[in-house]
Amino acid sequence: MKKILLLFFLAVVSISTWACEINFVVENGKKETYKVGDEIIVKVTITYTHRSCELKIEDTKFTTVGMKVVGAKAWTEVSTGVWERVLKIQITENKENAKCMIQTNRSCTKEGGKGSLTLKRV
Numbered sequence: 001m002k003k004i005l006l007l008f009f010l011a012v013v014s015i016s017t018w019a020c021e022i023n024f025v026v027e028n029g030k031k032e033t034y035k036v037g038d039e040i041i042v043k044v045t046i047t048y049t050h051r052s053c054e055l056k057i058e059d060t061k062f063t064t065v066g067m068k069v070v071g072a073k074a075w076t077e078v079s080t081g082v083w084e085r086v087l088k089i090q091i092t093e094n095k096e097n098a099k100c101m102i103q104t105n106r107s108c109t110k111e112g113g114k115g116s117l118t119l120k121r122v
Contacts, residue, residue, distance in 0.1 A: 020046055020047065020048055020049060020050075020053065020106050020112060020113030021045075021046070021047040021049055021113060021115075022044070022045070022046050022047075022104060022106070022113045022114060022115025023044070023045045023115060024042055024043075024044055024102065024115060024116065024117035025042065025043050025045070026040050026041070026042055026117070026119075027040075027041045027042065027043045027086070028040060028041035029041060032120065033119075033120045033121065033122045034091045034100065034119055034120065034121050034122070035091065035121065035122050036091055036092060036093055036121070037090065037091065038090070038091045039070070039088060039089065039090050039091075040088075040089050040091075040119075041086060041087070041088055041089075042086070042087045042089055042102070042117060043084055043085070043086050043087075044084065044085045044086075044087060044104070044115070045082065045083070045084050046060065046082070046083045046084075046106075046113070046115075047081060047082050047083075048081035048082075048083075049081075053106075053108060054108050055106055055107075055108050055112075057075045057077075057083045058075065059106075060075075060085075060104055060106060061104065062087075062102055062103070062104050063102070063103055063104070063105075064089075064100075064101065064102045064103075065094060065096075065099070065100060065101045066091065066092055066093070066094030066096075066099065066100030066101065066121055067089050067090060067091050067092055067100040067101070067102060067119070068089070068090055068092050069087050069088070069089055069102075070088050070089065070090045071087070071088035072085060072086070072087045072088070073085060073086045073087075087102075089102065091119070091121055094121060098120060098121045098122065099118055099119070099120060099121065100118070100119045100120075100121050101116055101117065101118045101119070102116065102117050103115065103116035103117075104116075
């Protein structure tokens with residue numbers, strides 16, 4: 001019974017490590033709340049936890065609500081399987097609510113990955 005549980009645990013752990021890890025960090029201009037017109041610098045880091053990916057890093061697309069990307073540097077591989085990109089983001093009007101969000105979703109046969117950053121707007 002212990003062997004079966006161990007095999008099950010190892011299978012779950014190995015499957016869960018297939019997804020890309022995606023992180024957003026505000027590098028410059030971080031505040032508690034933002035107003036329309038504010039600009040911030042955000043660093044996006046994608047780590048391939050499955051070592052290789054069928055998707056090119058350039059295929060990573062961003063969607064936004066209440067903000068827009070006004071500038072972006074090229075993706076840079078900072079170490080094996082770890083990619084970074086710096087985005088310049090401007091807060092825009094969002095009539096639906098006081099939240100602003102940027103997200104990305106990478107879909108592939110190895111589970112892909114999701115990441116997002118949500119900010120409060122006044």
